[in-house]
Amino acid sequence: MTTxxxxxxxxxxxxxxxxxxxxxAKVWGFGGMTSVLLGAIxxxxxxxxxxxxxxxxxLGSADEVFQFWSAHxxxxxxxxxxxxxxxxxxxxxxxQCGANTLIFPRAAxxxxxxxxxxxxxxxxxxxxxxxxxxxxxxxxxxxxxxTLIGLxxAIxxxxxATVCVVTTIISGRSTGTGLRDLPFTSWTTLVSxxxxxxxxxxxxxxxxxxxxxxxxxxxxxxxxxxxxxxxxSWMFTHPAVYVLALPVLGIALDVLxxxxxxxxxxxxxxxxxxAAFGFLSFGAYAQPxxxxxxxxxxxxxxxxxxxxAIVPVALVILGGVADTLRRGASNLGTRPPAExxxxxxxxxxxxAGTAVGALRVIAPLDLLGTSVTGAQFTLVVGGxxxxxxxxxxxxxxxxxxxxxxxxxxxxxxxxxxAGGVVLIGATDLISGLLGLSDFTGVDLATAGYPGSGxxxxxxxxxxxxxxxxxxxxxxxxxxxxxxxxxxKASSV
Amino acid sequence: xxxxxxxxxxxxxVGAVLAAVFAGYTSGATExxxxxxxxxxxVGNHVSYTxxxxxxxxxxxxxxxxxxxxxADAKAQADFLGLDEAPPAQAVVGNSLWPVFGAxxxxxxxxxxxxxxxxxxxxxxxxxxxxxxxxxxNWSEKVSDDASVNADARENLMRPIEIPxxxxxxxxxxxxxxxxxxLTSSVTGAVVVATVIGLVIFVLALWISRRPELPRNTVxxxxxxxxxxxLVFGIVAAVSGEREFHxxxxxxxxxxxxxxxxxx
Numbered sequence: 073m074t075t076x077x078x079x080x081x082x083x084x085x086x087x088x089x090x091x092x093x094x095x096x097a098k099v100w101g102f103g104g105m106t107s108v109l110l111g112a113i114x115x116x117x118x119x120x121x122x123x124x125x126x127x128x129x130x131l132g133s134a135d136e137v138f139q140f141w142s143a144h145x146x147x148x149x150x151x152x153x154x155x156x157x158x159x160x161x162x163x164x165x166x167x168q169c170g171a172n173t174l175i176f177p178r179a180a181x182x183x184x185x186x187x188x189x190x191x192x193x194x195x196x197x198x199x200x201x202x203x204x205x206x207x208x209x210x211x212x213x214x215x216x217x218x219t220l221i222g223l224x225x226a227i228x229x230x231x232x233a234t235v236c237v238v239t240t241i242i243s244g245r246s247t248g249t250g251l252r253d254l255p256f257t258s259w260t261t262l263v264s265x266x267x268x269x270x271x272x273x274x275x276x277x278x279x280x281x282x283x284x285x286x287x288x289x290x291x292x293x294x295x296x297x298x299x300x301x302x303x304x305s306w307m308f309t310h311p312a313v314y315v316l317a318l319p320v321l322g323i324a325l326d327v328l329x330x331x332x333x334x335x336x337x338x339x340x341x342x343x344x345x346x347a348a349f350g351f352l353s354f355g356a357y358a359q360p361x362x363x364x365x366x367x368x369x370x371x372x373x374x375x376x377x378x379x380x381a382i383v384p385v386a387l388v389i390l391g392g393v394a395d396t397l398r399r400g401a402s403n404l405g406t407r408p409p410a411e412x413x414x415x416x417x418x419x420x421x422x423x424a425g426t427a428v429g430a431l432r433v434i435a436p437l438d439l440l441g442t443s444v445t446g447a448q449f450t451l452v453v454g455g456x457x458x459x460x461x462x463x464x465x466x467x468x469x470x471x472x473x474x475x476x477x478x479x480x481x482x483x484x485x486x487x488x489x490a491g492g493v494v495l496i497g498a499t500d501l502i503s504g505l506l507g508l509s510d511f512t513g514v515d516l517a518t519a520g521y522p523g524s525g526x527x528x529x530x531x532x533x534x535x536x537x538x539x540x541x542x543x544x545x546x547x548x549x550x551x552x553x554x555x556x557x558x559x560k561a562s563s564v
Numbered sequence: 565x566x567x568x569x570x571x572x573x574x575x576x577x578v579g580a581v582l583a584a585v586f587a588g589y590t591s592g593a594t595e596x597x598x599x600x601x602x603x604x605x606x607v608g609n610h611v612s613y614t615x616x617x618x619x620x621x622x623x624x625x626x627x628x629x630x631x632x633x634x635x636a637d638a639k640a641q642a643d644f645l646g647l648d649e650a651p652p653a654q655a656v657v658g659n660s661l662w663p664v665f666g667a668x669x670x671x672x673x674x675x676x677x678x679x680x681x682x683x684x685x686x687x688x689x690x691x692x693x694x695x696x697x698x699x700x701x702n703w704s705e706k707v708s709d710d711a712s713v714n715a716d717a718r719e720n721l722m723r724p725i726e727i728p729x730x731x732x733x734x735x736x737x738x739x740x741x742x743x744x745x746x747l748t749s750s751v752t753g754a755v756v757v758a759t760v761i762g763l764v765i766f767v768l769a770l771w772i773s774r775r776p777e778l779p780r781n782t783v784x785x786x787x788x789x790x791x792x793x794x795l796v797f798g799i800v801a802a803v804s805g806e807r808e809f810h811x812x813x814x815x816x817x818x819x820x821x822x823x824x825x826x827x828x
Binding site: 082085086088089090091171172173174175176177178179181182184185186188189190193214217218221222224225228229240242243244245246247248249250251252262263266270274347351354356357358359362363364366367369372373374377 | 567568569572573575576579580583586587590591592608609610611612613615616619622623626630635636637638639641642649650652653654656657658659660661662663664666667668670671674675677678679698781784785
């Protein structure tokens with residue numbers, strides 16, 4: 073009863089009882105990337121609905137469109153990119169630190185399974201007509217409550233895993249490895265984890281507040297169905313969304329350094345820049361739901377200054393990446409590895425995302441409520457997904473325990489994904505400049521003005537969404553093939 | 565010398581304090597409000613200000629801990645312990661059931677909060693059991709350096725408790741599940757179901773007993789699938805509700821679950 077290795081375990085028992093970070097990383101990785109795929113499919117369905125904004129042809133009602141639209145963002149952030157990053161944080165980071173394993177491995181296992189249970193409950197809540205409220209209050213209250221509980225569990229799992237990772241980085245390092253000597257993936261994970269540890273509890277508090285009010289006789293304010301999303305939306309926009317990008321910048325720096333065979337120049341500058349990027353990602357303070365009358369937080373000076381300040385910081389990191397490429401380009405040959413291409417594209421997308429974020433807060437342009445917000449989200453989160461993929465490709469053999477990578481498929485998937493993100497981001501940006509709302513609903517009144525050209529752009533956006541889903545499917549297939557090949561190799 | 569961890573977190577602390585003060589002054593605070601934590605005047609947007617100040621406090625604490633413990637560097641740990649080299653921070657531990665059961669318990673508590681109090685209570689019981697088992701597992705691993713001695717220590721203490729409790733719980737759950745199935749079926753159907761279930765169990769047990777060479781995993785698999793099937797059918801039956809019961813001598817219909825003796 074104590075441990076299952078006392079008796080002969082089945083494969084299933086071995087999988088669910090393991091405390092080996094490599095086994096759990098498969099749950100984080102495949103679970104996270106599957107959520108990313110589901111989120112992309114939800115985005116695609118909303119995109120199809122946007123093609124004809126005069127009626128709800130595909131999803132039934134404006135409330136359903138909203139549910140899928142919010143599911144798209146939740147699935148990408150809390151159920152997708154963050155858990156996928158945990159894959160690398162729980163396996164690659166301990167090794168980079170010189171630790172023999174992750175500290176608190178059983179707590180890490182608890183974190184992984186708690187996140188999975190939470191993710192499943194969240195998805196069930198969305199599918200059962202719940203989600204994070206609806207503008208027309210047409211959702212099922214019980215299913216909405218289930219979604220909130222699911223998110224709480226997912227956050228609890230992510231926070232517990234964060235504690236294990238930070239503890240490993242701090243107290244599990246080998247002799248002679250100071251914090252300043254850490255590889256960039258570990259360093260940016262430490263910085264990101266500090267910010268996650270500050271932001272996720274605030275998000276959990278928001279959810280508890282919402283849940284308690286929702287479960288009362290009638291919602292007073294926080295749990296009103298049309299107010300839930302507004303209360304939680306800060307997690308899915310500037311500046312909080314950047315915290316997904318930070319570990320990816322570290323992954324990109326390490327991947328490029330390894331594939332070009334060069335050491336990073338100006339290392340201390342990059343350590344400071346990545347730390348500054350992390351600080352500027354702290355977004356828990358920017359909650360529009362709690363605006364002081366007369367001073368909306370998104371128009372306050374701090375919010376605007378942070379949006380602009382992060383651009384030069386991101387450019388410094390891009391400079392570091394470019395410098396590494398310049399010095400090591402000759403080592404890449406004529407066909408650079410897939411992970412190098414994906415890592416480079418991810419950094420460029422993130423930098424583009426920060427530029428769009430700065431554009432969004434320029435008051436005279438009045439873009440805060442427009443689809444420019446969606447463009448920034450797509451570019452930053454798309455860049456993060458691409459960067460996580462680059463990490464999976466780079467450390468893939470270690471993660472799945474054997475050879476069998478499919479570089480061609482990885483490159484094809486990465487290019488499709490990057491192309492899709494660029495198309496969606498660019499069309500959302502232009503649509504936003506033309507006046508399209510971030511959430512369009514299903515009526516022309518919120519979709520800009522007639523003849524604005526938004527309909528044509530929506531078709532381009534659909535093409536982008538298809539490319540994004542296609543790229544993710546290719547990556548999933550590549551991952552499964554790699555895993556199968558590794559299993560075969562280990563059995564031989 | 566100031567450590568890297570201190571510089572990181574203290575830098576964040578300074579940034580958070582400056583951001584809080586800046587946010588206060590640019591969102592309608594009075595002159596002294598943001599500097600006095602709201603003691604002498606308003607702080608502007610109180611949500612932003614409070615979150616940033618709280619964050620600053622936590623970051624300052626992290627910075628102080630980092631510098632006090634020299635970033636928990638391996639050399640600092642070795643010096644503190646009086647060793648030449650610090651021991652591994654974490655010993656490799658074996659597989660364990662408790663994390664996955666803990667997650668299931670948390671899930672049951674969450675679902676129970678939304679759906680039904682009974683599920684909530686089951687979740688709490690599961691969490692309580694996991695807490696005890698996890699604690700005993702950790703205690704037993706520190707009894708000695710020998711893993712088998714540790715395992716024996718745990719077995720001796722916990723098996724007399726685990727086996728009766730698990731058996732009682734297992735039998736209880738199966739009895740409730742089968743009773744739900746029988747109560748959902750029609751009067752004749754219940755007889756058929758009881759006969760079929762009894763026959764299946766009898767035949768399977770006979771078949772297994774005649775094949776002692778069967779792999780242990782196969783036997784466990786058969787038992788697992790059987791129990792799962794009864795459980796799933798029991799849950800489906802409970803959701804479907806019981807059949808209608810009729811009182812003798814009256815046309816009144818009601819679903820009386822305690823009146824089993826009078827149905828016909």
